[in-house]
Amino acid sequence: MEIDGIEIDAARQQQAREYARKRRRISYIDMAIAAAGIILILGAGLDRWLRNLQQSAVGGVPILGWQPHPGWYPLQILITFLILMIGYQLLTLPLSYYGFTLSRRYGLSTMSLKGWIMDLLKGFVLGLVFEGVVIMLIYALLAYQPQWWWLWVAIVLLFFSVIMANLAPVLIFPLFYKFTPLPEGELTERLMALVARANTKVRGVFTMHLSNKTTAANAALMGLGNTRRIVLGDTMTDRYTVEEIEVVLAHELGHHVHHDIWKLLISQSILMLGGLFVANLILHWVVEGLHLYTSLTDPATLPFLFLLMGLFGLIVMPISNSYSRRVEYQADEYALQSTQKVAAFKSAMTRLANQNLAEIEPSPLVELLFHSHPSIRKRLQHADEFASRGELAATPSVQP
Numbered sequence: 001m002e003i004d005g006i007e008i009d010a011a012r013q014q015q016a017r018e019y020a021r022k023r024r025r026i027s028y029i030d031m032a033i034a035a036a037g038i039i040l041i042l043g044a045g046l047d048r049w050l051r052n053l054q055q056s057a058v059g060g061v062p063i064l065g066w067q068p069h070p071g072w073y074p075l076q077i078l079i080t081f082l083i084l085m086i087g088y089q090l091l092t093l094p095l096s097y098y099g100f101t102l103s104r105r106y107g108l109s110t111m112s113l114k115g116w117i118m119d120l121l122k123g124f125v126l127g128l129v130f131e132g133v134v135i136m137l138i139y140a141l142l143a144y145q146p147q148w149w150w151l152w153v154a155i156v157l158l159f160f161s162v163i164m165a166n167l168a169p170v171l172i173f174p175l176f177y178k179f180t181p182l183p184e185g186e187l188t189e190r191l192m193a194l195v196a197r198a199n200t201k202v203r204g205v206f207t208m209h210l211s212n213k214t215t216a217a218n219a220a221l222m223g224l225g226n227t228r229r230i231v232l233g234d235t236m237t238d239r240y241t242v243e244e245i246e247v248v249l250a251h252e253l254g255h256h257v258h259h260d261i262w263k264l265l266i267s268q269s270i271l272m273l274g275g276l277f278v279a280n281l282i283l284h285w286v287v288e289g290l291h292l293y294t295s296l297t298d299p300a301t302l303p304f305l306f307l308l309m310g311l312f313g314l315i316v317m318p319i320s321n322s323y324s325r326r327v328e329y330q331a332d333e334y335a336l337q338s339t340q341k342v343a344a345f346k347s348a349m350t351r352l353a354n355q356n357l358a359e360i361e362p363s364p365l366v367e368l369l370f371h372s373h374p375s376i377r378k379r380l381q382h383a384d385e386f387a388s389r390g391e392l393a394a395t396p397s398v399q400p
Helices: 010-044 046-059 074-105 113-144 149-171 186-197 242-257 260-289 301-339 342-356 364-370 376-388
Strands: 179-181 205-208 219-222 229-233
Touching (some): 010 046, 010 301, 242 342, 260 301, 301 364
Parallel strands (some): 205 229
16 A cells, blocks of 8 residues: 555555554463452452551551541551562563563564663653552542542642643653753754644743654653643654654644643543542442451552552543543544645654654454554555545644
């Protein structure tokens, strides 16, 4: 299949299908390890055993018995959390390493083993910090607001998500990638013109140095407010035409014009609120009805809470992905309308499929459950439908 002089690489598509299948298999095994671990802990009573072990150690280590509120032992909860997270990381480390070798085998990763280990450690430490803060917040609210903790957690996490969306481009991403300003020239001028037409402002156009980690291409409009910036992977700037990069960036601007970041944050918060409310009902039931734990803040409840979180994630994943695909479709529509470059859009999608080893047409069930973007095939069909509607006209006015 040829798209405006660029062919869908049949050999790469065969590799893409194989790679996607193996990556899904890794995900399934990862989920199975997590589920089996939690079931073993709950079924064997290891959750209560660990709680009792820490309680018995209070005589030798009094600080373990610290209670800011009756029944709430912050240090015991933190220790339980660290044991669970480090144990899970160690159990899945061989699987993570296999994923790393797999991406190298298919020509996607360019990282050295040392670089991969460093990124793994940085990601793990950041995850421990952020997730640890959330867990400690949950149990503090369980202690002081046992009936309404779920509502307060949802509100705080929404606020935290907004803060992180603003700070991530300047605090988090630079820990993993190097950023440099894109030199002045035709590409920068075109991208800034797109920004002006979208009635928004950015802090500049930056190159994200992906090539020392991957061969895959990517582009994004990162940040909120005073940290918003255009980011292009160097794996894109050295292979794509100016018009192709322009339509890819127009897609990202479409998210801003449609307020998609806020829509996604609010929709995720609503789903989370529902999940936390159900978790609240179940926790009260197992503690006050079944008397499986001594209190809502019992450190032994942590594995059970993780089980509830995992089940909630599985249930809402297809819902979140379905909404995300709709948002991405609208962003594609904006890119086509604002640039009027159907051919460049189609050639960019084709290049991305070939370069990023993306399945052009995954099975409907796989797309429904796991894909946050429409398939490449559907995005190409969208461009054809746009052209057939006769909408290659003046650029529409934009209201942010």
